[in-house]
Amino acid sequence: MSTRPAKRARADTDSDAVDPSKLEELVDSIDSRTVANLLVAAGKAHPYIASSIQQEVDRIAAAERAKVLDFDYLSKSAWKTLNVTYNRLKDSHAYEMTGEAARSIDECFESIRARCPKNASFKTKESALETLRKIGKSICLSNGVVGHEIRIYYQDGGKLVPVMLDIAESLTDEELETLRPWCDDKLVELQGMAEGYCIFEDLGQVIDVWDGDGEGEDESEDSIDGNEEDGGESGDEEEFEEESFVAGMWAQKHRRIL
CATH class of the missing domain: 1.10.1220 (Arc Repressor Mutant)
Structure with missing residues (x-):
């Protein structure tokens, strides 16, 4: 009577045998x-x-x-931080809160950086650049202890210019041409304000992105510049900033006389 050969034991360590239901768990590990x-x-x-x-x-x-993202709410948030949040505090207490105020503004910059990648839509990049400009202008025009200390903080650089530069360098030639009037008007204006406080010293690098891309005399009117003619809270905000700037300059001159 012949006997059948015993079956070979199945290897338990067969690496090719993977239960598909466990793949997600394996990948997560x-x-x-x-x-x-x-x-x-x-x-x-x-x-x-x-x-x-x-x-x-x-x-x-x-x-x-x-996708089109509107970052204007961040400019309003930064403006409130600079002009409202700490304006009722005593000077010594407001000075102590400068670090918190600076972190709040830096978070606005980081939010724009994270949500405006190189492949973002043109309108998203347009909103990001304009919001960054508005925040920069608010920093220049803000009064009080917090505004003064924030300007000192940004004399060492800060995040505004690097974020703005990354976005500007991601624009196509056509997009740069569309925004040339904005650069020549609004961005150059910000550079002039910033120079008076020795802040945002590398802003010229952003403006240089537009160099050599045409004369910009007959550009499309469909640009950021038109957005500020809409009025509303943004217009009121910048009007208030101008008044604050005049008042602040008068106060500084008065203190020097005294």
């Missing part, structure tokens, strides 16, 4: 850098994976181009 490296390797080995990666990148880019 790996750090993001390793996951990225594995995805790149898979894309190189399998063209259909590479194609899927490209399709996802294109989808994200298209979604960003279609």
Whole structure:
């Protein structure tokens, strides 16, 4: 009577046998850098994976181009921080709150940086640049202890110019031409104000982005400059800033006389 050979035991450590239901758990247990490296390797080995990666990148880019974000609320937030939040405090207490005020304004810059990537829509970048300009102007025109100390804080640089420069450098030639009147008027105005306080010293680098892109005499009127003619809170805000600036300069001159 012949005997059948015993079956070979199944290896429990077969690396090729992966339960598909556990893939998500396995991936979650790996750090993001390793996951990225594995995805790149898979894309190189399998063209259909590479194609899927490209399709996802294109989808994200298209979604960003279609999205329009308005950052004007951040300029209002920064203006309130500079002119309202601490204006009832005694000078000594207001001085102590300068660090908190500076962090609040820096958060506005970081929010714009995070939400305005290079592939953002033109209107989103336009709003970002104008909001940054308004915040810069508010810093120049703000009165009181907090305003004075914030200007000293930005004499060391700050985040406004780097964020503005990144956005300006991501604009196409056509977009730069559309915004040339804004640069020649509003941005140059900010540079003049900032020079009086020795702040935003690298703002010229942003203005230089527009150099050599045409004369800008017959540009489209569909630019940021038109937005400020709409009135509303933004117009009132800048009108108040101008009045505050005049009052502040008078006060400084009066103190010098005394």
